[in-house]
Structures are given as structure tokens and as C-alpha cells.
Amino acid sequence: MTNALIIGGGIAGAVTAMALQKAGIDAEVFEAYETGADDVGAFLVVFANGMAALRVIGAHGPVVANSFPAERVEFYSGTGKRLGERPLARSADATDVGPRTLTRATLYRVLHDEARRRGIAVRHGKRLVAAETVSDRRVVASFGDGSHAEGDLLIGADGIHSVVRKLIDPAAPRPRYTGQNTVCGYTRDVKPPSAPDTYTMIYGRRAFFGATAAPDGEVWWFANVPGPERSRQDLAAVTADQWRHRVVALLDGDRTPAADVVRATGEHIVASHAYDLAATPRWFSDTMVIIGDAAHAAAPNAAQGASMAIEDAVVLAKCLRDRPEPRRAFGAYEELRRARVERVVAQSALMARRSAPGTLRRLVRDVMLPRSVERGGGGADAWLTDYRVEW
Template sequence: MAHVLIIGGGIAGPVTAMALRRAGIDATVYEAFPAGADDVGSFLTLFANGLAALRAIDADGPVREASCVAETVEFISDTGRLLGRRPLSGSWDDGLGPRTLRRSELCRTLRAEAARRGVRVEHAKRLVDLTVRPRGTVVARFADGTRAEGTAVVGADGLRSRTRTLLDPGAPPPRHTGQLTVCGRTRDAHAPVPDRTYRMYYGQRAFFGCTRAPDGTTYWFANMPGPELPRAALAAATPDQWRHRVTEAFAGDRTPAAAIAAATGDDIVGINAYDIPTTPVWHNAHTVLVGDAAHATAPNAAQGASMAIEDGVVLARCLRDLPGNEQAFEAYEGLRRERVERVVALSAAMAGRAPGTAEERRTRDAEVERRMAEDPRPRMNWLTGYRIDWAAPVH
């Protein structure tokens, strides 16, 4: 009987396990952290395509309950001028308006739903090595000395994927995008955002976005140009240091961005922004990559989680319908590579848009106004309009 070993219990891992179970394939999730990663202050957005992928396996309900919805986006210049307002992608067709929630809450929700469906999740299992036995089964060896055996391995272990390195020792490392991303949340914001709305501020020096949950919590993020911080410096940075860095970046703007950051307590975290433009090797005869392990995306397009969810559902369909790992993995790569690399490129281009001079900012504002006046559906449907037909066979 087929049994898949899934390395990583973040977002892609539990989704892949649930999709495989729905396809009649048993799977176990092995998570490196003792109780899962806890990104204090960090949050994410699931757009319509990510929610639709969860809906394909009837797993969107718990995520909806744990998140808040936004239906409208507003873009505002550093002078405080409204550049435009329009429905957010996905809210205009099948009611799948983008959902906002903490990353740690999404991971907990997906793991809990997977466990409810009978998926086993084992913690403190950091992958060390993979070996293939003569009869074709693959053995995963973990840092605690334990082992697990299965018919296939799915690497869902994120940006610093050990599975990716074992699959291809020459795989390109993550690339720093020249950007730092800071996320926070506060109930003390003095400039509340309208209900079900994302406000995006084009600052003179950085970009700021925020939304408000029904309980009054304002979630915000700031994308700021900056060099890659060493891991030690990143780990040592305090909430107060991140708060000061963000308020300083937006202090010269006539927007509430600096005040929102200043009103934030310890629920604030900063990260280096990375991506992986392309990963040459996605699979071999027994191992395959999903999510950030295959195609890490800069946060600007807010599609990393949705891409990981799509991967898990598509992979499960391929393993359900095609004979043997190799054919299934090849079909999965064929269905996914072009799309995800296009998303990575889009997000990288957004990360590269530096604020520039006053004249360049005026030109940018004019372009934003022009785009906001257009119907976004023809331009964005390829991204957020993507849907997976679970019942359709994979050939």
C-alpha cells in the first residue's frame, strides 16, 4: 500500500496530506519543530485561488473561521492622496474575497484539520538523509535517530529545504530580494481602516499595507529596501528596533503609516525577503518538492501560501490518477512550473520598485491611478482566477 512521507508541517505539508488522503493515499507529516513554527506578529493573505484550492478538498471552512475577509483595496500616495479604490481580486466572481490571518494560526488550523481527518503529524523530526532500498521504498532518517519508510517523499520543508538539497546538491540557494519585510498588529491604531478593506500606502522610502479585523486589531506590513541582515542580527533584533526602523521610514509621509507602527507593541517581527527564481530539479523517482521548497516567492504579491496550497492539491491529483511516482511527478511539474515561476517573477518585479525621486514618485502615482481606473480582471484573472477541478482526471 502506498504511504507518502511529507517533510514539513507548515502550510504545504498538511494540505498535501489532506489531499492525498482524499485521493485514497496514506501520508504522515514530519515537522522539524517541537510544536510547529510560531511567527509572532507575522500574518499573511490567502487570495481567491488559494481558498479555491482548499475548497477543492473541502478544507476551506476552518480557514475561513480563523481569518477575516477583505473585499476592497485602496492605494494612497505619500502625500495622503487617494489614487484609487476597487474590489480586491476574487471578491467579484465567486465570493472568495482574500482572507487575512496570522501565519502561525493558518499552520495550526491546517494541522488540526489534517489530524481530524486521520493524518498523523509527528513533531521534532528534522530530516537528515534519504536513502532508497533495493525494492524501491525510500527511508527518511531524522536528527533524533529515528527513521520512517514510505513509497514516496514530499519535500514541503520551506525556504531552507533539506529535501531540496538532498534531491539536488547543486540547487541554487534562496536569493535575497534587496528588501526587508516587517509585520505587526495592534489595537491602538488611531487611524482605523474601513471595514473589509486593505489600505496600501506608497511612501517616499517604503511601502506599507494594513487592514482591520472585526475585533479591532489592525494588521500591517512594511516592505522596505535594505541589505540582507545576518541571521544573528535578525535573531537579536527586538520589537522596539523594528518599530523604530518602520516609523523612521514613513516619518516624512503625510499618511498614518508611521503612527500605526508606533502604536504597535511587541507583536512585531522583521524578516529578510527571499525568493528562488527557478529550481532546476523538482523531483526524482521517489522525491518531489512543493511550496517554498520548490519556488519560494517574495512577499510582495502575497501568493506564497496560495501557491503552496495549489501545489499540494495538484500533486495529490497526479498521484491519484497516474501509475507510478515518476509519471505523477512529471505531470505535476508540467502543470505547475510555468505558473509558479511566473508568480515568482511578478513578485520579484514588485519588490524591485524602489520609491525613487519626487518626479519618479509622481510618475508612479499617475500609473497607479491609470491602472486603478481599469477593469483588473483581464490582467489578473490568470493569477487569482486559477481553479483546480478535483474531479477531472489527470492524463
């Protein structure tokens, strides 16, 4: 039986392991962190396309059970002007699961629990430092703790700062810092700005803000805040108090509830850098391949990174099922995925530019967005969310 080494126990890693099992391929997951992953404080949406890919491997149930629906989005200008509303749950198939909101930590936990329940080994504390193809087309992975693992192929699901990407192509481009921090917070001490299952998106004069409410009334919010790229340590050293002050300072003066939501938030504030990675020239070698954020990463604006990682995982497993020679399977996977994921990265970058502050942008947006929403634009597109992986 083919044996796959999966590097990274994030979203792509856990889903790939389950999809490979369905394809009759044995897999082990190696995760750098002792528990979960870093930056688990943010929340995200898994759209209908991501949920449908999870459904292919029968893993959608636990995600649904630990999340809440994201049915629609309302847009406001920083002046308080309502720009429109549109549904997020766009799907031609009534049996589909619509978009779901949950924290990244919950998504990791649920997918890991489900993988373990299926008998898949997830090894923590295993940070890949090197890998090489040995003579008989086997691959040996070396970890920071001095241990090794050998398999027929290695799948780099090791995220935006992927080591596997560099092993496949030492000249691979670095992720681009978009110049934005995404700050997320959670508070029960304020009235939710929107109805349940609804996202309120505000094009503030100095920062873009979004919020939704969990079923228990807790408000989950994020703000895209311009700032310099810092080291991991420097970013972690910024306190909740400092982020609150920074975000409130940017939102104060807008005629919206955003600043009050942030002001009402206590310690539960986290921030991360927003990166993207438009085109990675080489996705695979004879024995190694990259998926998810390791291969392509979109700025968070389109909110499709997790869904793309899930789709990648299922498509790759299907290609490996149908083509026993890894290199051919990797080529087929790239052919099926590259155009779609690069389009998502481009779309997300465009959304990031459109949501950036600026008087001219605001004037154009206040006129154009209501028209675009009327025509069905202003959010997720059918080409994105109607996509289905055929198993």
C-alpha cells in the same frame, strides 16, 4: 496502499496530507519544530484561488471561521495622494470564497487541527537531515533525533531553505535575498486607517507600508524595509523597540497615517527576510519531489505564496491518484505547475521593484497607477485568482 512521507508541517505539508488522503494515499507529516514553525508572527492573505483549492479537499471551512475578509485595496502615495482603489475579491463564480486575512500561526494551527481530525499523523521534532532511495524504490528519511522513516515516496514541503531540494539536486540554486525585511505589527491603540475588510497600501518615500483592520478593531500592518541579510539569530535579536524606531524613521515625513500606526504599536512587532526563488531546475527524482516554497518562492508582494503552496498540494495529490508510478506523477505535476508558479515569482519581483522607493519611480507611479487601477490593474490579476484545480 502507497505510503508518502511529507517533510514539513507548514501550509503545503498539511494540505498535501489531506489531499493525499482524499486520493486514497496514506501520508505522515514530519515537522522540524516541536510546535508550529518559526516566523509565525506575520499575517497573510489566502486569495480566492487558494481558498478554492482548499475547498476541493473540504478544508476551507475552518480557515474561513478563523479569518476575516479582504475585499478591497486602496493605494496612496507617500505625499498623501489617493491613487485609487480596486476589489481583491475578483471571481467569476459567485459561490467562491473571496480572499481571507489571518496570521500564519493561525493558518498552520487550523490546517494541523483539521489534518489531525482526519486521522493524519503529524510528528513534531523531526528535522530531516538526509534521505536515500533504497533498492526496491523505497525511500528512507533520516531525522536529526536519530530516527528513520520509510515510504514509497517523499514530498519536500520544507519551505524556502528546503533540505529536500538539495537532496534532489545538490547544485540547486539558493534562494535570493531581495534586500528587504518585512516587518509586521499589531496594535489596538490607533484608529484603523481604512474601513474593515480593506487594505490601505502606501507607497512611502522611503518604505512601502500596508495595513488592514481585524473585526475587533486591531490594526494589522506591515512595512517593507531595506536592510542587510542577517543570520537567524541576529534577526531574532532585533527588539520590537528597534524595529519600531527603524520603521518610524523611514515613514516619518510622509503625509500619511503610517508612522502613527507604527508608533502606536507595542511589543507585538516581528520581522522576517524576504526571499525569492525564481527557477529550480529539478523538482523531482525517482522517489522525491518538492512543493510550495521548497520548489519556488515569490517575494511577499503578490501575497500568493500560501495560495500557490495549497494549489501545488492538491495538484500533486491528484497526479499521484491518477499515475501510480511516482516519477510519472511528479512529471505530470511539474508540467501542470511550473509555468504558473514561475509567473507568480516574476510578477511578485516586478511588484517589489515598483514599490521600491525612488523619486522617478514615485513620479511615474503617481501618474500611471491611477490609470492602471481604472483599467482593473494595480493588484491581483484574473489569471492568478480565477485559477481552479479540477479534481
